Each structure stands twice: as C-alpha cells, then as structure tokens.
Amino acid sequence: MLLWWLIGVPLLVGVVLALTGRRVDPLAAALGVGVSVVVLVLAVAAVLIRPVTDTTLFAGVRAGFAVDGLSAVLVVTVAVVLVAVLVFAAGEPDLRTGRFAGLMLVFAAAMLATVTATGLAPLLMAWEVMGAASWALIGYHYRDPAAVRGAHTAFLTTRTADLGLYLAAGAALAGGVGSLRLDTLPTATAGWRELLVAGVVVAALGKSAQLPFSFWLSGAMRGPSPVSALLHSATMVAAGAYLLLRLNPLLGSVGWAGPLVAWIGAATALGMGLAAVAQRDLKQLLAASTCAQIGYMILAAGVGGTGAGVLQLVAHAATKSLLFLAAGAWLTALGTKQLGGLAGSARRFPLLGAVFTVGALSLAGIPPLSLWVAKDTVLAATLAAPAPSAVALYVVGLAGAAVAAVYSVMALWFVWRPAPPAPQPQALDELEQEPTGEVPALTGPPLVVLAVGAAGLGVLPLLGHGLLRPEPAPQWWELVVSAAVAVSTAAWGWRAAIRLPEPGLLHRWWDLERAARLLVVRPVRRLAEELARFDDRVLDRGVDATARATVGVARLLDRRGETAVDGIVRGVADGARALGRWARRPQTGQLHQYYAQASVGFVVLAVLTVVVIVVS
C-alpha cells in the first residue's frame, strides 16, 4: 500500500495539475513543493518499512514493486532532489505553473516506479512514461523551436534505445521467464538470454546518454534548469545506470556483456569528458560532464561493482543537480549561461559562487569531496574485476578523472574571473533571456542542502553498510593517486583555462547527432516520403494504370476517336468506364448489326460445342 501511495500520490496530483490548466497556477508551486515533501516522507517511510507489492499484469506476467537496498537509496535520492529542485523552481517566475509542477511530479512518479519495479513490464512502463515526461519538460518553453527540437531529439533517441527493452521482454518470454521478474531473468535460456541482455544494455545506454546516444542530452539542455537538474543529472539519465546495476547478475550470465558495458562506460567517461572541456556553454559543459560521470556508473556496472556504482550515482546526483541549479540561477539573474558572459558572477552572488565551487571541486575529484571517494571506489572495483583488461580500464578511468578536473576547474575559473568594469549594452543581444538581475531567496536553502551532500556524501561508506559500503574499498594508494592526478590537473586547468582549445569536433559532441541524422533520421524520412509517393502513385494508381492501358486499347479500337476518359472517379472507375464504353459498342441501334452479331455469337457457340464433343 505504501508503495502505491509513493507512486500514486505524485502521479495523480501531477496529472491533475498538468491538465487543469492555468487556473491552478497560483497554487501550483506551493502544491508541488508540498507534494514533494510528502513524497520524501513516504520515501523515507518506504526505506524503513521496505514494502513489497505484487499483482498480475498480463497473463502470467507480474507487475511488482518493492523497495530493497538498491532501490531504497534511489528512492531517497530521487525524493530529496525532487524537493530541492521544486523548491528552487518555486523561485523562478515562469516555472510557477501547474503544468511545470505537474509534469515534474509525474516524472518523479515514473522514476520512483522505475527504481522500485521488480518486473520488466512495470519497469518498461515507468521507463517510457519517464521519457515522455522528459519530452514535455524539455519542451516546456514550447514557443522556442530549439527547445522543441531538443525535446524531440531526446524523446526519440531514448525511445529508439527503449525498443531494446521491448525486445528484451519478448526475449525473456521466449526464454522461459514468463513472469518477466527481474530477479529471474538470468534463468532465461541461452540464445534468448543474449538478446535479452543486448536489449537491456541498449536501453540503458540510451537512457543514460552513453556513447553513441549521448547527443540527446545536449539538446535537452534547452529545457529549464531545474529540469536539467532533476532529469539530466540526478534521475532519468541515471536510470540506465540503475538498470544495469540492478541487472548485474544478468550481465554476468552473458560473457561479453560485462566487458562491453565497462568499456562503453569508460569510453564515455573519457570521451564525453573531453567534449566537456570543449564546451563554453555552462549547461552544455555540465551535460557532457554528466555523460562522463554516468560513464563511471556504467563502468561500475560492467565490472560488477554495484555498490561503487550506487555511490557514484548518489554523489553525482547531489553534485550535478547543485551545479545545474546554480547555472540556472545565474541564467535567470544574468540572462546567460555562456562561460564568457558569466565572468564575475560568483563574486556578484557569493552564496551561489560558494556552492558552485563546492560542486565543481567535487566534480573535479578533489579530496575529500564526495565524487573523489565515489570515483575511486569505482576504479577500485575496476581493478578488482577479473576482466583481462582491468588495468586498461583503470587507466582510462583515471584519464577521465583528470579530464573532469580540467573542465570543472575551467568553469570555476570563468565564474570567479573578475567581471568586466561595466556590462556592455550591446552584449544584451547575446543574452539568451531577459536578465532579472537577482537571485530569488527561495533558491538558497536547496542549494545549500545539495552542497552539503556534494561535499559530504563521500563519508557514506564509512557510515553505511551493505550496498553503501562497497567492496572492495579503494586501497590507500589508489586514493592518493587519484587525488594527485585531480589536484595536479586541476591546478593546470586553472592556469590554462582561458587558453584551453575548443576543437569543433569535441564542441559538437563528437558529431554524434549529425551522424544520427545522417544515418538514421534522413534515410527514414526519405523512405517515408518515397513510400508515400509510392502509395499515392503506384498502389492507388495501379488500377488506374490498367485503366489507362485499357483506354488506349479502346482508342485504338475506335477510329472515330472517343473523347478522353474524364477522371471523376479514379482507379477502377476509369478502367470500368473504358470497358463500359467498349461494352456498349455492340449496341448500335441498327438491327441488322444485332442480327449479325447474334448470328456470329450462336455460330461460334455451336462450333465450340461441337469441337468440344469431337475433341473429347
């Protein structure tokens, strides 16, 4: 029951808010925050009580929800970030609408359902709703074509990957797992299991914006910052990682899955980190960084380090949502999120500057902040893994950490750089929105809470137990090495920040989107148009063509020249008309011609009959 409340309350309130229209707008923000607090309370209760529900969904297919160790962490994380984000959003004037609050709640419900689902079917349901909610939230400013385009890209890309889950469900059924329960999936029969795993992996990579799907996250940055903070840092993108962590036993049951996933994670960590360095738009930088950081979770999942992955997830959630919210606050206040335009912003809004610094340093992996611990835990798990390429993965991971330090510090350098003496009026043209010049008071508390989390969550392994105390813990030397790498590259980054190159390829996120458009979208559109033309011209006119041929024959027959068939009715009708004309020709009105035709008819018939008799 508790679980139904946990999912149902935000869902229902969200739907009602989203559909009621503008009448509820004045109340929306408060209602949203209130419900999110309720959700937090319910989440905490759920963690304590650990409820389990299970019901039939389809014939033999179960729909179950449960809170266990892994989901407990996620439920609380989601709830906390939700509260923080909604409180923050309450400060933003154009987000104080029923639509926004409602969609956020719907999204949260879907996320909560995703992480508590115990079966593939309910997971897929929640998973897809999450995608749709993200579409609506990214495209919140629906008059902005870029936002809408970003929303489309995000939804369609993730849905493409989601097809993997549909296939996985079918494969599971075919493999003998009729109930589609997650914990029984590894028992699927061999051939189908491979398909199952492949489907799950693709879906997870897509949702988590891993290579090669990362590009959608770039477009998604056109959405409001709180959306980015909730969806594109803490929750939705992490869902893919969550899925792989959750299905770790399944990955383990197929030999190639673990290494593949691990390498994709590592590659994303490094590759998207490099892309982040090339970004000069703060949100784009953060987005690329998100891909990279989630790469570590994926890496952890690939090497079987569930605990490490969860730790990274939680730490990253706090850190990144903090950073996004800060970026959003600046965007509101200053009207820009370009690093160049943010000069002096940290000095102008000291609180923002402080929390942003905490977050960025955590992101850079500077000890003793949370991501330093988390990342090292992941790397430790990597080293401990039996995979033959463990060392290589470790090195790539470490390189990724170095890159992370560079871009984090680069961003810090820009925001702390002294402001130009006076803002140029012409610079207004470059602004992305009207600056308000102030940061609402409401934004403070959530940022502080998140900053505390970003700084302190690294202690979790010391306090926690079970999942939160991942084995193996990083060796002391590992911690030292990574700290050294982080600090040194950070120092280099601080000095080189202004001079860091922005190669076009990296700036454009490795041209992944262009590739997708070139390889997938355009061919499909072409195909669609061709088929439509085919449909109109060929299928529909197939009969028409026969008709035209018949008309030709009719003309040939009729030397006097029949008037062309006027095509009021196309297709069959045309042909039939032509035939009809032809069939009327015997009816000349001349009796002697009737006689002649009838005689010939009967003679032919009689001859035919006799021939049949003689031949037979």
Added chain:
Amino acid sequence: MLSLIVFLPAAVAVVLAPLPARLPGHVFVGAWIAAALADLALIVTAWVRLPAAGVGPGGFAFEVRLPWIPSVGISYHLGVDGLSLPLLAMTAVLFLACGVFALRETRRVKPFVLFFLALQTVSLGLFAALDLILFFLFFDLSIVFMYFVIAGWGHAERARSAALKFFLYTFLGSLALLLGFILLFLAATPHTFDIVELAAANPLAAGGPYAALTLLAIGVGLAVKTPTVPFHTWLPPAHTEAPATGSAILAGVLLKMGTYGFVRIAMPLLPTSWRQYALVVLVVGAVSVVYGALVALAQANLKRMVAYTSINHMGYVLVGIGAAGLVAAGDAQARTLATTGALVQMVSHGLITGALFLLAGVLYDRGRTYELDSYSGLAARTPRFAALFAVAAFASLGLPGFSGFIAEFQIFTGSLPAAPIPVAIAVTGILVTAALFLVALQRLFLGPLRLPDAPGTPRAFTDLRAAELVAIAPLLALATLIGLAPRFLLELVEPAAAAVNTLVAR
C-alpha cells in the same frame, strides 16, 4: 438481451423516421444519445453479469439462437464472449461519444442521426453475430450506411468519389468474404453457416488447397476491411473526406470488423490453414506496421496521417494473431499474450483513434483545413484542445499508461518468440509513430501562433466547446483507465484469447 442491445438503436431509428425533419436537430441527436446511453448501460450490465452467466472457456453468454433459414443452415445466432463483449462496449462508447459530438451538427440532422443509429445496430450486431450469414449481413450493411454518411456529409464533391471508392473496394472485400463463407459452408457436413458448429466440426482440419483457398478468400475479404497493406488505399481518401464522426466510427468500429473477423472466423474455423499461413499473416502485419507508420510520417494532412496510423495499428493486430498461429514456435503463454494484445489493440485503437478523428474534426471546424502547415502554435490559443490532442497522440504512439501500450507490449512480447525478425522490424513502428506524432504536435501546437486565413474560416478560433470536450475526454479517460488498470478488461479477454488459441492449436 443481446437482441435488445443490437436492435435498440434501429428501433429508435424506426421511431424517429416518421418525425418531420423540420424539428430541431437536438431532438434527433438527443434521441440518439439516449439510445446510445441505454445501449451502453445494457452492455455494462451484460459485462457485469457475464461471470454469473457461468460460461466456460470457448462458450458464449446470452446466446440467442432462432432458426432463420434452417434449410440452408442459417440461423439468427447471437452470443458474446470475451472476444466480442469488449468490442461491443467500445462500439457503444464510441457511438455515444459521436452522438455527443454531433450536437453541433446542423446539416440535415435527421437522416444523419438515422444513418448513425443504423450503423450502430449493424456494428453491434456484427460483434455479436455467431452465424456467418448474419455476420455478413451486418458486414455489408455497415458499408452501405457508411457510404451514405461519407457521401452525404463529407467535405464537398470529392467526398462522393471517396465514398464510391470506399464502397466499391470494401464491397469487393465483402464478396470475397462471402465466397469464403460459401466454401466453408460447403465443406461442413451437414452444411451450416453457424460459427459455433463450424468451429466444433472443424471441417477443413485436413488443410489442403481447398482450405487454403477458403482462407485466402476470407483473408482477403477481411484484409480489405482491416485494412492491411496493400489493400488499404481506400482508407485515406475515405477518412479525409468523411465527416469527423464518420471517420471516428469508420476507424474506431468498422476497421475492427476486419480484425474481429480474423479472430472470430478465420482462426477458429480454419485452424489448420491458419497455422500453415500464420507467418504470412504476421509478415503482412509487420509490413503494414512499418509501411503505415512511414507513410503516415510523410503526410502533411492531419487526417490522412491519422488514417495511415490506423493501418499501422491494425498491422499490430495482424502481427499478434499471426503469431498465435505459429504454434510450434511459441509457448502457450506467449500466444495468449499475443492474441490478448491483438484484442486489446482493437479496443484501444477504437477509443484512441476515435478521439483523434473527433479532434481532427474540431480542427476542421475551426480552420476549414487539415493541412498541418496551415497551423502553428495553437497551444497558446486553445490549451484544452492542445492538451487533449497531446494526450491522444501519446496514447496513440503507445505510451505506457494508455491502452495502446497494454496492447502493443503484449503483442510484441507475445509474438517475438514466434518470429523474432519480423517482430523486431515491427517494433520499430512504435518509434516512427512517436516521431510522426511529435512532428504533428509540433506543427500544430508549438511555435508561434498562426491560423489559416482561407476565405472559408469565418469564425473565431475557439477552444473546445463543452459538447466536444464531453465527447472526447471520456474516450481518452477510458484509454487511460485501460492503460493503468487493465485487469478488468484482461480478465475478460485472456480466457477468450486462450480459448481461440486452443482452437487454433488443435
């Protein structure tokens, strides 16, 4: 009881017929709404009482069987089971919605209402019929009445030719169907047209070319009505030219007659051949799915687009029932899922596409065109319309939480074991549908506001009126209900689907 359900609208039509046409339209529409409500109430009663009727799997409830032409084995035989009852309910709901929607109809209201009442009777009758000839009777009459609706109340002169095409094409299909029925009739000893008896006797159990021809005739007949690629070309013009309510009924109810025919007639009565050619059905379904979706993507006309998505959605149904015939490949649970999914898809498509066509009608009413390019940014001007349309679009693209997902998920998971590659290809259909609906939403509602300024657009571009809202919202609400809590429907459908599969597997 069933006879009452089926013939109540016709009876109302008979009562209305002598009234002078000069009476205000509300009188007629009101009577229609009342009839539809009463019918719906009766069907709900039947639904509730169905468990009490104590019918085993494969059995029928509320059966009525009267000799009609006993010397040739034709009887007036009605009955419902889990296959037909949901469709009956869907039909009643859709007609009710259309009735409410038609409150704004001003053109020749009396015959309009009479035709719809007649259509309602034949639709309900078809889904309750347990005799091939009775089935054919309703099948054929549905074409006749729909012809008059399209020709009489469609858009301008082109409607006439679209209606003609519709009539000729589907009539050809119906006659192919009749040929198939005759072949079935002749195969059975004693000769009979009774579906239940034929299913029990399984006269063509041996298969062979005769049975294959029978299946071909029936299959083509139903495929035209469904329609599947390549028999679909009547559908887009018919939809484009039909009035909104006509389109809703055409897509929502009449298309189901084809797919329902497959599960009610082709599968149980020709199991051997069905198994033999199930892969063909499945592939035709998969092709329809992908083809319909892709062609819809390229459309610039909203109604044509929705029409093509209907081809796509009906393709899923074929995939599901095709998989059910691949007995050797899938286990019983998978096949039940596939068949159940196909049945749910019928109900779901009826509700969702009905809503979409009614919404398209609203658009036409305001802007006098279906061209997507003529509109932009309507979300600001008409938020309620935009919201409902968005919901309908997402429901149609198979988003979880709506009935479409419940159907499609079951179809995919249930069919994949049977034929992985065609089904995997078919799955991409949901992606293309997603793309096309997003594009449509974007063109219509997002971006800067732009309205068509053709001379035929006299009135202000208003948001949904109360009647329109009351007509459309319940359809989507039902689709959502099925999407979130499908058990009430599945409890009914699953045993029936399993029973059909048992018949197919013998």
Added chain:
Amino acid sequence: MEMMNEDPGALIPELALLGAAVLGLLAGSWLPRRRQWLIAALAGLAFVAGIVATALAYTRPAETVFGSYAIDPTTNATRLIVLVATLLAVGASVDAARGQRRETEYWVLLLLGALGSVLMAGATDLLLLFAAFLLASIPLYALVGWSATSTGTEGAMKYYLSGAFAGVTMITGVTLLNAAGRGTAYVPLRENLTAAAAGGRSMPALAAVGLVAVLAGLAFKAGAVPAQFWVPDVSDGAPAPVAGIVTTIPKIGALVAVYRLLTQAIPEHAIDWPLIVAILAAASMSLGNLAAFLQTSVQRLLGYSAISQVGYVLMAAAVAARTPQAGPALLLYLAAYAITNLGAFAVAAAVTTPEGPARTVNDYRGLARRRPVLAGALVVCLLGLVGTPPTAVFLGKLAVFTAAVDGGMAWLTVLAIVNTVASLFYYLRWIAPLFTTPAPTAGPSENHGLRRRWASGVAVVAALTTLIIGVGAQALLGLLTTVP
C-alpha cells in the same frame, strides 16, 4: 397409345389466365372508356385465383398432363413467381394504362404473356416449348408498341425482329434435336440421346448444334448474350411499366425452361452443356454490367442490369446437373430478381419531371427530400439488385454462388463477384443523385404530372417484399427446396 392424363383441373391457374384474357377482351368491347379498369380488376382476380389454386395444388404429387406439361414443384414455383410478379406489374401499370383507349387490350396482352411464360416453364416437349415461346412473345411485342410513341414503336420493331429471328433459330434447333434424339418430348429425347452418345459422336454433335439453337431462342426471351440486343433498346423505348414487364415476366419462364430442358432432356455426358451455359452466363453478366456503366437513362441502365442478372441465374443453370442446390437457387434468384426489378421499374414509372416521366439519373436529383419513401424504396431495390443483405437477391446470390461453387464452377463465382462489385458502380450512379439537392433551375417539382400513386405503392410494396423475403426467407425457400 397409352392413356394420358388429361385432367384440366391441374391447369386451373393457366385456365384462369386464359379465361380472364378471353372474357376481358369480350367485356372490354362493351365497357365505357373510364370503366376499363374493371378488366384490370378481372386480371388481378385471375392472378389471385391462380395463386390460390397453385397454393392449394402445391402439395400434390408431381404429374405430367397432356403428355407434355409437367406439374411439379418447379412449375408451381414458377407459377407463383410469374403470377405474383405480374400482379405487381399490373399495379405498376395502372397509372400509365388507366383510361387509355387500349386499356383493355393492355391487360389482355399482359395476361396472355404471363400465360406463355408459365407454359414455357412447364413444357416437357420441345414443340410445346416452342408454342409457349410464341405465346410469350407475341403479346409482349404489342405491349411494347402499345403506347404508339415513336420510341415505343421502335422498341416493338426491334423486339419483334429479334424475336422472329430467335424463333427461327429455336425451331431450327428443335428440328435438329428431333433428328438427333428422335423425339421432341424430354424423356424419350434423353433416352435416345444417351443411347446415341454410345454409338458415336455424330448424333451428340447434331444435338449440340440443336441445343445451342434452342438455347438461342430461350436466351432471347431471357435477354441473355448473344440475343440480348433488344433488351436495352426496348427497356429504354417502352414505358417504364412495360419495360419492367418485358425484362421480368418472360425471363422467369425462359430460365426455368432452360433449367428443365437441360436437366430433363439433355444428358450431360453427351453434350458439355454446362460449358455453354457457363459461357453464356459469364458473357451476359460481364457485358451487361460493363455496358451499364456509362448509362444515364435509368431504364436503359435497368435494361443492361437485366442482362447481367440473367448471367447470375444462368450460373445456377450451368451447374443444374451437378448439385441439388441449383434448382432452388435458380428459382429463389428468379423470385427475388422479379420482385426487385419490378420495384425499380415501378419507381421509374412513379417519378416524373415537369417535362414528363423521369428518364435520366439527373431527373432523380433531390428525390430523397421530395419523396423520401419512394427514394427509400428505390435504394432498397437497387441495393437489392446489387445483392446487399438483407434483401431477397442477396439470398438468391448466396444460393446461386453456393450452387456454382458446389458444382465445381468457382471461377464463375469469382467472376460473378467481380461483376457484382462492378454493378454497384452504376447502381450508385443512380442512388447518389437522390441525396443531392436538385438543380436550381428545376422548379417546384411537387405539382407537376400525375400523382402516380399506384406505381409508388407498388414500388414500396416491392421494396418491402424484397426485405421481407430477405429476412423471412425460410417460407419462400421451403417452397423452393422441394424442387429436385
């Protein structure tokens, strides 16, 4: 010479028609012009009496009277169909014939024509068949020319000349069959032909030529290819009720005669007559349907439709020896067609324009609003001719198709299906204008012409009957299924 059954009591329906004709002609000579309707009443009475007598005699065992006339369920069914159809035709004609100077003769000719049609159906001797053929032809020539209009007379001329030619062909065929089978009565004919077939191919070939020639005559009566040429011209030229009569009444007798001749006189193994009939069927339905496509004159359209409908009936005849369902199917179809076709012609007789009778489909614009009941009747009749359930013709088609498939002629059924769809096209050409608004130039069309109540009434009755038969077919089918 063996004793022969010469019971005139078995021929009451025929005698009733004859008696009414003779009495009518005599009485008509002394009746004032306005009182001639009494002859119509007399004719109606004769038809009703015939129907009653047939109904009473229905259960009597089959017998042959006068050595050449079979009174069996087939004949009885034909009697019923012809009598009912003619009764409808009387009703449809009243408006047109009422008070005309030759009204008496109209009814007399109608009675005689109907008598000829019935006699054709019952004949079991080629000579009687030919005599009945003459009787079924001559009065109808006069009926077509009865109105003495230019087109009516031209129609009469073409009808007569076609008929004369067909008659020559038919009697030639009778001669040849007589030579090959050494007899004209069906039973010995069959025996002798069977015996002759064993002795070589000469006699079957001779008989085959004869059979084709006899079928030519019957095809003329039925309006089948290749003796169909008169049909459109006559139905176009004659007044609507007469056109309805000539495309309906003789057709019934002729097709039953075809059926009887083929099944009773010609052994299938000697002559491949199913092939001939199938070819005739295919040609008739295709040609009739195609030629009807572009017609705008409704009577001409119905004329072509009549040709195509013969094709469907001939399907049943083609499989007559192969399946027991053929006979009932043929009769059922004929019954359904007769009523439906007369209904359609009755509408054509009832609708008028300011200039006179409505002749083209455009004259029917807006009829649905002007006269909804009549328009409804027309829609029912036309859709009935297409074979839409629940009309009578649908059941006829169902039965015919079933018989054809059962008789191994599925290809013919497929062709018939394609043809049915094609026919829909031209029937819809007529239906569609009913629901459009009339052309603005047309004035108020309520006040012109006669109130053709009788024709309208017959149209409605025919439409209702076709629906009633369609729904309650068991009663009719019960009468027909006793046919062997």
Added chain:
Amino acid sequence: MVVTFWVLALAAVVFGFGVFRLNSMAQVTFSLLASFLAVAGLVLLLGLGYLGVVIVLMMVIEMVIMAIFMIMYMMNPAGLMPMAMYHNKPGAMTISVGTFVLLATGILLVDWPQRTGAPAPDPTFALGRALMGEQMLTMMTLGITLFATIVATVVLSTGRGRYDRLGDDLDARSADDPLGGGVGR
C-alpha cells in the same frame, strides 16, 4: 423421283436466291412463293401429302398478303425503279456463306443412322392422332397464340379504336369513321 428431286431442289434454291436478287416487288414475292411451292413439292415427294398441300395453300395466301403489304409500304412496287435496300452486304454474305459451309460440312460428315421403322400407312391419320393426342396442348397453345396474335396485331396496327369511333362511353349514334363502311351501329 430423282429427277423430280433435283428439279424441285434446284428450283427452291434458285427461286429463294431470286428473292434477294430481283428488282420488282411482284417478282420478289412470286419468287418466294415459287420457292415455297418447290419445297411443298419436295414434301409431297417424301410422302407427306397433307402437309405438302397445307404448305401450298398457306403460302399462296401468305404471299398474296405480302404482296399487298409490299405495295403499301415499299418504294418500288412494280420494279419501275431499281432498289437499293441493302446494308452490310459483305458481312451478310460472309456470315451466310459461312453458315452454309458449316452446315454442309456437318451434313456431309455426320454419320447418319439407319432408318428405323416405316411410315404409318396413312401419315395424315397419324398426324391427326398426334395432334389430338400427345401434342394436344401444343395445338391448344398455338390456338391461344393465334388469339393473342389477333389482339396484338390489332393493337399495333390500328390507329383508331372503338372509343375514337363511338365515343368514350361507346354511345355514339353512328361511328365516327374517316371513311364509310365498317361495322358501324
């Protein structure tokens, strides 16, 4: 016998051909009559005396009537002007010659069976028995047909009926006829 046959047969065919070759109406009619008479002769030759005579009588009368009609309607009653009243001659010739060739082929190829039985001593008596016996209904029907023919020909050919002559109520004192005579009252 054989000579008679050849003469009569040739006469029948040649006179028959003459019908469509001669120019004068009178000649045409009598050519046809001659053809009929030749056939009647052939019938007589085959021992059917009664029928032969019947044909002769019938045809003489018929041809006389026909001659009258010819004179009534045709443009060239006495052969004063050449007639050109043909159409589609080549087609007609092809069809008729083709038909003849086919018929002749058939006649020559058919394996005609042996004669079975012998003529009744008095064929005319046998004919009478048949007409009164098994063909009675045929004869009755032909009788009715003659009745119908009378009615039909009157309807078709008379321009004026009793109501024209005697008024709508048939109560005129004297018939209103354009010419005198007739069965007036």
Added chain:
Amino acid sequence: MTIELFLLAAAGLFAIGLYGALSQQSIVMLMMGLELMLNGVILAAAAFWYFLAPAGTEGQVLIVVVVTAMAVEMAAGFAVATAIYRARQVDMTDGAADLKG
C-alpha cells in the same frame, strides 16, 4: 436421293434466308428472309422424318408448328411494320435506330 441432298438443299435455303435477314433494310424483305429460313427448316424436318424416323409423328407435327409460326410471325410482322410506319413514316430498320448505346 439421300438425306444429305435434302439437307443440303435445306441448308441452302436456310443460308439464303439468313443472307436476306442480314442484308435487307426493308422490314418486309427482312421477314421474307426469315420465311425462307423457315422454308429450309420445313424441308429439313420432312427429310429427317422420312429418312430417320418415319414411324414417329414429331416430324409432321413440327411442320405444322412451323407453318403456324410462319403465319403468326408474319401477322405480327405486318402489324409492327404498320405501327412503325404510322409512328414515323418509315419501313426501314435503319430508319428506326434512335435507341442505342
């Protein structure tokens, strides 16, 4: 004097008659063609009777029927010719060809 010769003569008459029926414009001339065809039929019927089945009477009755039919058709033909002459002053079939198509 064999059956073949009789039949050839009959066929000749039939074919000549057919030619007339097909080629003559005048209604009366056309009817003459038909008569001539019947003439052939009479001859054939008589021959069949004599050479094949002289014991039966069908052949004779057939000739009676043909002769009657000739009379009936002639009468009807004249009536039709009169009627059409009265209606449009023509006696040619070509002149009455309004009904077509």
